[in-house]
Amino acid sequence: MADLILWRPLQELKREMDRIWQEFFGKSWLTERFESIEWIPAIDVSETDNEIIVKVDVPGVNPEDIEISLSDNVLIIKGEKKKEEEEKKENFYRMERYYGSFMRSIQLPCDVEEEKISATYKNGVLKIVLPKKPEEKKKVIKINVEK
Structure with missing residues (x-):
């Protein structure tokens, strides 16, 4: 049974x-x-009448490990976030921070003055300011109203 x-x-x-x-x-x-x-850092691209502004979140990245270039109206940002080396071997229970190389390329909406591009780094945010060429600045056209 x-x-x-x-x-x-x-x-x-x-x-x-x-x-x-x-x-x-x-x-x-x-x-x-x-x-x-x-790892792909987040970016914001904005535009004013006189310039294009690109902000890139790169916390933990040493500014010396970032390369910025411009080719055929494409802004290229390359860099590397290096892993902190510890003498003791750690066993991770949770690992969410990314390390390694990254590259972002951004097609610019207009021509910029290459020699006047500036970049600053503050609190983990890389800010790139790209002044527009004079002919690229917005021209306001006044509308004449006929009576």
Whole structure:
């Protein structure tokens, strides 16, 4: 005669979900997966009558590790966020900060004066100011109203 076993489907489902969760989000998964993700900093591009302004969030990046260039009206920003090296080996339980090289390219909406481009870095934000060429500045056309 076979023994009867009480089947508890919800408990069985919970155990299986816990196992899958641990397998998917285990410590070894975090360190392997996040190191291969490419880091792409967020940017804002705005325009005034006289200039294009680009702001790039690059917290933790040394300004000396950032390169800015302009080619065929495309602004290229390259850099690297270097991982802090510790003498002791750390075991991470959660790792959300990204490290590594990045590159952003931005097609500019108009021609700019290359020799007057300026860049500043403050509180993890890189600000690039690109003055427009005089002929690119907006011209306001007055509308004559006929009576």
